Amino acid sequence: MSFSPIPGYPTDGVWRRGFALAMGPLGQFEWRDENAVMGMMSQIQSFMPHGMCLLWRPDLMLLHVGSDALIALAYFAITFCIAGFVRRRADLEDRHRALALLFAAFIGLCGLTHLFSILVLWVPAYVWEGWLKAVTAAVSIATAAFLFLLTPQLLRIPSARALQKEIQAHQQTVAALDAARAALAQRVDVTESELRISLRRQEQSTALLRAIVESAPGLIYAKDREGRLLLANKATLELIGKPWAEVEGRRDNEFLSDPRQSEVVMRRDRLVMEGDSIQELEEVVDHPEKGRRVWLSTKTPLRDADGTLNGLVGVSVAITERKQLEANLLHGSRLSAMGEMAAALAHELNQPLSAIANYVSGSRQLLAAETPSSPLLEPMDRAIEQSLRAGQIIRRLRAFVSNEDAVRSPECVGDLIEEACSLALIGAGARGVKSSVRVDPRVMIVRVDRVQIAQVLHNLIRNALEAIEDTPGPTIDIVAQPDQDGRVRVSIFDNGPGLSRDVADRLFQPFVSSKGAQGMGVGLSISRTIVEAHGGRIWTDPRPGGGAAFHFTLPLAPAPVPTR
């Protein structure tokens, strides 16, 4: 160890003494000069305090001691700080905690070595100091090694600033997300309110459409391709007589009571869909309560947005009354023609009839006065009766066509037929005509104008008689039997040559006759007018096996009334 004086430091005895005084209690050594020191060293044969290396120069001593003390103080402070930090940061990873503690130990030991450096200035505890340094070295190496091993991991730990930046970036992202979410929420709100508005509009327009469909006076309905009901308005449901729940998705044959009618309706529906064209047609449907109704139906194929055929839409308007009006007008024009004819007939025929009655009556009177027992008297009475009856017929017909004084009373069908036959078939038996009358016992009472219906029967029977004039084995059969809808059907069959189709079709129109130029041909026309006015129908068809059949129907009186 070489000690060289620090340049500038005084080496005079003042310093030495002062220091020696200061160190007095510790040592018995005294610096005299370099030679003396060398001598002392060899003299004591043990370690020298390190202060000797500093020549006990107070200024140098103070510098070393002060510096080491401050370093130790700082190192211990660091150790305590780290220890305190580790103790308080419970979340540290174990490896980091170990590193920190190792570092604290390393710094603490470094501090200790500096303390020892102070100590060895006076006490030559170099052995202890060496061991302390060895321990410190070991801990330092361990710390360095550990630090070295841990460095890549530590490198990955972001710095606070980086973290701060990252946090800021995160916060910005979050803020942006929040803004986006708020915008989205607003958009959703707007969309929702728009949706609600459009939904309400749709509801309103649906309700309006529904109201129009419901309040329409006619029938409105829609069916799918298989004829199942998709829609039916109130009027339609009222006609069907069933609530919507019972007819929804059903076909006509499932809710209409009459299979024949439903078949007709469904066939027409198919025509509309197969023909793919709008069809306008009149449909006749018998309603159990409202009777026969006539509908003017417009049926349109139903297509969806891309043009596929989905079924049909039908609108039906009741034209029953219109048809009746038309029929009445037709009937009325016929009636007024009949009325004029009847008025003329009444006037023109009543005059000669009056004359006949008067002449015969006068003649009878004269004859009775001369020959009271004359067999002519009774036929003359008959002649008077018949002329009066002719006048009565004309009068009734006139009254009837002018809708005046038509007298209707309950009459027994059997009696009417019997009476008509007794007159119309006079002399027929002599000509070999076989006749039969068959009245079904269920056919009892009709409410009619007796004279008018007798006239109809008379006309038909006389027609039949004329038809069989040249027929071998002529027969006339009269049958009265129940017809549908509470009516009676009276049929007059003959075995004559029958009627040509052409004649049969026009037979009931005025002035058409199968008798050629013979006869006026008003008989059947008048008969038709009378029957229809009674709510009946008259028609003709070929008799099976040859000949003709004339039929007419009359409504039966509601309650049985004693026959007269």
Added chain:
Amino acid sequence: MNRARRLHVVDDDDAVRDSLVFNLKVQGYSVSTYADAAAFLDINVDARRACLICDIRMPGMNGIELTRILRDRGSAIPILLMTGHADRSSIAEAMRAGVNGVLEKPIDPRAIVSAIEGIDRAEA
């Protein structure tokens, strides 16, 4: 049977008039005939010993108009009108004009006799 009344028959139809006269004469009445209403108005009759039997519908003056004129003149002659097409309104009109009865054609000869007898009874 009182056949004291003279019957005056007014009808434009010859056959009706002639047959009526024939019949009524057989019944024992004396009968005068006229082809139109004006012809009847030209003569004077004793209302109490006469009866007018007249058609309603005639060319010129009709039966109801004749009735009105007679009643306007204060004549009380019994009047029976005949019609070939009786409707309520014309019957009502005839009754208001002052006829004693309306007969519908073709007229039952017995009805005329009973009508005249009815008038006789009413005036007796």
